Amino acid sequence: MKRLFKYYIFFFVIVYSSEIFAQENLSFDFTLKYNSRLLWAFRDDKTGLIDKNFHTIIPCEYDHIENFRHGFAVSYKDGKKGLITMTGKIILPNEYDEIEIVSAKYFWLYKESGKGFADYTGKIIIPCEYEYIDFFRGRYAWTWKGGLMGMIDFDGKVVVPNEYDLIEPFKGDRAWCYKNKLKGMIDMKGNVIIPNEYDNIESFKNGVARAVKDGKEMYIDANGKSAIK
Numbered sequence: 001m002k003r004l005f006k007y008y009i010f011f012f013v014i015v016y017s018s019e020i021f022a023q024e025n026l027s028f029d030f031t032l033k034y035n036s037r038l039l040w041a042f043r044d045d046k047t048g049l050i051d052k053n054f055h056t057i058i059p060c061e062y063d064h065i066e067n068f069r070h071g072f073a074v075s076y077k078d079g080k081k082g083l084i085t086m087t088g089k090i091i092l093p094n095e096y097d098e099i100e101i102v103s104a105k106y107f108w109l110y111k112e113s114g115k116g117f118a119d120y121t122g123k124i125i126i127p128c129e130y131e132y133i134d135f136f137r138g139r140y141a142w143t144w145k146g147g148l149m150g151m152i153d154f155d156g157k158v159v160v161p162n163e164y165d166l167i168e169p170f171k172g173d174r175a176w177c178y179k180n181k182l183k184g185m186i187d188m189k190g191n192v193i194i195p196n197e198y199d200n201i202e203s204f205k206n207g208v209a210r211a212v213k214d215g216k217e218m219y220i221d222a223n224g225k226s227a228i229k
Contacts, residue, residue, distance in 0.1 A: 028060070038086075040065075049088070058088040070104035072120075083107065083122075091122040108133075114145070117156065126156040140188075142167070151190070160190040176201070185224070194224035 031050065032040040041048045041060055048060035058065070064076040068086055075082045075094060082094035083101075092099065098110035109116040109128050116128035126133065134142040139154045143162060150162035160167065168176040173188040177196065184196035194201070199212040201220070208227045211220050221227040 027054075049086075057086075058084060069101045072101055072104075072107075074099050074101070091120070092118060096128075125154075126152060130162075158190075159188070160186060164196075193222075194220070 028041045028043045028050075030042050032042075034040050034049070037052055038057070039050050039052065041050045041056075043060040045063075046060040047062050047065050048056065049058035049065070050056055062075045062077050065084070066074045071086055072083055072091065073086070075084050077094040080094040081096045081099050082090065083092035083099055084090055092107070092109070096109050096111055098108075100108040100110075102108060105120045106125075107118050107120075109118055109124075111128040114128045114130045115126075115133050116124060116130070117126035117133070118124050130143045130145050131147070132144045133152075136154060140151055140159065141154075143150045143152050145162040148162045149164045149167050150158065151160035151167070153159050164177045164179050165181070166178045167186070170188060174185055174193060175187075177184050177186050179196035182196040183198045183201050184192065185194035185201075187193055197213060199215070201211045202209050204222055207222055208219050209222075211218050219227045
């Protein structure tokens, strides 16, 4: 009798569990395996994520969700992209034209207004206001805004304002810069060492360089002061 009762209980649990599983499964149009623990879920042409017990992790409210990279996935909603975690946490809202996952900590952001940068917490380090941002080399990156070149650091602080036609690569802590076709020099902190008022400045030799200003030839030192060769 006891054995029969145990079989009855076991059968009841199996049937009851199957009914719950079926009811949960019926709440989705179909599912696809993502990994051993998770499944993509689809309902009314929307995508979400559920666990193997059909518990909702990410609700079916996205037009599409890309595969996860470094624990993050780009989500699509109403023609815009956002960023979510594998636990369903929204890191970035769906308001971007493009999101590029650079690493487990940083992301490039793109809007019509320009390119920006965010970290893994969703903090906007660089607002989407630059036409282009070069890759960071060390702590610094070149930026372009309004067709003019500048430089920012890894914290998003403007080091060199976007007011130069061209800034050459730094040699040491100084770089040649051009503004309105006139040549000058800045340092790594954005300080103007030699103002942009020279038609040309040749390379320095023994601390002195030949320069041309308003068509007149002269010599200047590394700080832009008049010098004698």
